[in-house]
Amino acid sequence: MKAxxxxxxxxxxxxxxxxxxxxxxxxxxxxxxLTLRHLHGVLEELRAETAHWEDASCSGGESPVRARAGSEGRGHPALPSRRLAQLLQGVDSRRSSLP
Structure with a gap:
């Protein structure tokens, strides 16, 4: 019964x-x-850098530190870590409201 x-x-x-x-x-x-696509791009860039570091350390060429320093300017613009943390924690998400 309803009140x-x-x-x-x-x-x-x-x-x-x-x-x-x-x-x-x-x-x-x-x-x-959009956030997922950005994160995917960042992960792909990190995978490529990791593979490059592993190749550099196995081949005895330049050090992994130098390899990383040479790749700093490439890839996707980084999302500030603070903003990324907010997105992942759902700070931007809205609260549900019932009518």
Missing amino acids: AEEPTPDLGQTLQWLRKELAEMQVQDQKLL
């Missing part, structure tokens, strides 16, 4: 709220996709 104080939500208002929530979720999904 007399609880208003019955209007169907139109409920549908409007659902549309708004879905739109916000789509925006959030797009942000997560």
